[in-house]
Amino acid sequence: MAESIWILGATGRTGRAAAGLLQQRGIAPVLVGRNAARLRALAEELGSDFVIANGLDDMVARIRHARPGVVLNTVGPFMVTANPLIDACIAAGSHYVDLGNDMGVVPAVLARDAEATPVGVALVTGAGFGGAASESVVVRLCDGMPPAAKVRTDMVPSIEIEEGTLGEAFAATLLTGMPGVPGGGRYQARRISNGRIRPAGIGSRRQKLTTPDGHEVSSGLMPLGELAAAQRASGAPEAEAASAEAPTGPLRALFPLAEVFLRFGPLRRALIRRLAATRVSTRPRPREYSWAHARVEWADGRVREGWLRLGDASEATVRFAAETSVRLAEGKGTPGAFTPAALFGPQLAEACGGRYFD
Structure with missing residues (x-):
């Protein structure tokens, strides 16, 4: 039972x-x-x-x-x-x-x-999806292998947006950042180098990928928990976690300025309330499938790469x-x-x- x-x-x-x-x-x-x-x-x-x-x-x-x-x-x-x-x-x-x-x-x-x-x-x-998908690829690639030297994961979600408000929990997740998290700033990404968590720019270290069904995407670093999961699964002292949802262009350039303003608690809380009440329209998912990708390298030169296909993220x-x-x-x-x-x-x-x- x-x-x-x-x-x-x-x-x-x-x-x-x-x-x-x-x-x-x-x-x-x-x-x-x-x-x-x-x-x-x-x-x-x-x-x-x-x-x-x-x-x-x-x-x-x-x-x-x-x-x-x-x-x-x-x-x-x-x-x-x-x-x-x-x-x-x-x-x-x-x-x-x-x-x-x-x-x-x-x-x-x-x-x-x-x-x-x-x-x-x-x-x-x-x-x-954000977490288990790319980790699953890493675990599969590393099965029966010694600890890796490098690992990188990329998530490529495809999501149908329902009409409605964003909600307080989602807004707070976006704007609260990661106070007190070691290895970088409140509104920064992270990577692991020489076994240590280090800062990285959100959307940095971009790579172009082609999914198995032919879609070209660009993926940049984000402060994702997949980083910890991938490093733990692979044993690699060098690890990165990226997403096709990472901001690019002018939006990415605004992050340092936004961080200054978001440090002020009353302003941050007001922006969270405002964002939570924002209404979004229905939007079909941009691709038929969501994908998770991982590439693992070993010190002896061996490389394994794989994808996981799922539906709506x-x-x-x-x-x-x-x-x-x-x-x-x-x-x-x-x-x-x-x-x-x-x-x-x-x-x-x-x-x-x-x-x-x-």
Whole structure:
């Protein structure tokens, strides 16, 4: 019998989609959020129970009391929500999954391995397209190989935009930056050189790539948690993580000026509120597929390169999150702190609809 799965932020886009996917698999997750009317309507639609939690502190208290089997956290910014929820999960003996994919989240979750292991809890971070996809390619390329010398990942998402507002969590993730994260500034990218985290310009070290279906894209460095995942999977002392969504041209040139203004707390909070209320129109995804790419080099000159093809990147995120949660609920995980492919192998992506290309 699988253990219960709680979805935090269940009425948001990702949470709602994950709940629907679990329901299709015959699993009734417990829906957790702050809007009672929306929770009740979704719970009636899916035949699920729901828990009203008025903010992060209330979620923490309810997890400690109810001790669910698995907690799927879809509530950003994950730099704010991850650690308090992990504290609660470790105390309650609950497995934890999140979608975090920046250098302020992934290393912080992985650093809690020693706390999770003795109590039999699995902590899994980066369980979305941004995180699990490129990591899966690296794990596959490095299977049976010695530690690598260099690794670079590139994510090429293709996303259909739904009409609506951006929302506070997304806006805060964009504008809060990475305060206190070592190796660079609050609004900088990161790379790993000689085994140390170092600063890099957002959008720097651009490379042109051609996807297996013939699309030409340009990818530049971003402060992605995939950097930590790729370095951990490959053992490489030189690592980079890039995205086709990295800003280019005049927009990239504005980053140093924007950083000066965003350091002022009241201004930053006002801009977050304004951005959160911004409405976006429906936009079809620009390509049929989303892609994740990795290139791994070894000291003896060997090079391996590979791609992972998925559909809409948002849908892929939901599939990774749901599949990871189900496997943990079924007792298939291992205690400790992990990224998804490190725990379940590159086959996880195939279970989520992915296909590899060499």
